[in-house]
Amino acid sequence: MSKTTVNALIKRGLSKKLAEKVAEKYTLSALEKLSDAKIKKEFGKDAEKILKALGREVKKEEKEKEKKKKRRGKVKEKAKKIEGIDAIKEEIHRIVKEKNEYLPSAVIEEIAEKVERENLTDKIEAIVERAIEEYNSHLMDPYEACGMVAAQSIGEPGTQMTMRTFHYAGVAEINVTLGLPRLIEIVDARKDPSTPMMTVYLEGVYRVNKEKAKEIANKIEVTRLINIAEVETDISNMKVVVKPNMKSMHRKDITMEDLLEALKKVSKVQIKEKKNEIEITPQEGNENYRELRRISEEVKNIKIKGIDGIRRAIIRKEGDEYVIYTEGSNFEKVLEIEGVDKTRTITNDIHAIYHVLGIEAARNAIINEAYSTLQEQGLNVDIRHIMLVADLMTATGVIRPIGRQGVSGEKGSVIARAAFEITVDHLLGAARRGEVDELKGVAENVIVGQPIKLGTGSVELAIDVKKLSKMKVKK
Structure with a gap:
């Protein structure tokens, strides 16, 4: 019997005895769900009082x-x-x-x-x-040197970063560049990351069924003939013999037809299918050791299935869903596969994101990659500093590196460009073109030795000494 129900019913006007009788069978919420007919059947003459307590004295009409x-x-x-x-x-x-x-x-x-x-x-x-x-x-003050503050805020913790790669997702086969080398890759806007990888999220039945997730992993991962068969070179008979491993083929969901179709890509050869093996011989009149060696190497590395660029795909269970981690990246092709969640799948290849999803997505990728790289090292940098760098890199609609090939090399000031790199070339080029430096930035003002128009330097104040001497100081 619930005391809460008893007290609630007493407050609504029932006697203690009747409230206890009702509470023995029902809680207040359960009682409210009962129909009028059910209450009348259960409690007889007391039903009218209970209905009144529940506020059900309204007529049916x-x-x-x-x-x-x-x-x-x-x-x-x-x-x-x-x-x-x-x-x-x-x-x-x-x-x-x-x-x-x-x-x-x-x-x-x-x-x-x-x-x-x-x-x-x-x-x-x-x-x-x-x-x-x-x-x-939270707004910046006018003339605050936000660029310098951001540079210092990222650069100072950056000196504590380590030069290392990391075994990702608890699997020794996948290495991911982290720390300082990864941060340099991001700000340099490298077209090819040193360790490209993808996190492929799945949708529908594929995200909860391991076998279905394996199907997608097999479609993504590049499978070469050497991974599913033994390749022997028979020099005495001038032929290459392929002996398929049926277990590996079944695991990768590959048939003999797939194997024969892939071998047709090898040029200047004759293919014979025998029981449990395939014989490949050079064309007539072209039987020599060099040709046999070429065929052997080509056959070993021939692609049976999968997406170019993805060397390995590993399935992990995270929470209540399966996620695929890949070594290598091919963002565009992976998004085309049925069962892949296009809204959550990510890659660490920023240029691939730019080509597939556009400049805004690339900006977000730069922010996320740089921020997570610093966080992983235990360095707490305010995300606004990284956002400023990402904005600068993507402001023109393309990804520009922070360096002489990008942002720094495109500064409006001649002296600032010359101070960064290749001094003589910049000065000679500017003199030949007749460029004018208006000395608006920091570096150029420091070099010529005049106050910078930032912070306290942005305001000019003068004191009238005569008026100051006449002022009375309160004691």
């Missing part, structure tokens, strides 16, 4: 009317909800405009949703004022 009203009002309620959010947004915009301040649209939307959800419309002005205060406290 009135109940039916209420139900109809509810049905009609369901569609209207949805519309009202949207209207409510829009009204809250308008009110927030009005308060912000009245105070001559600014809030990003994403922040306004978030405030509107929470105000509506928590029913805080009466406190909306105080909430908006607090949001404006928080937003303004």
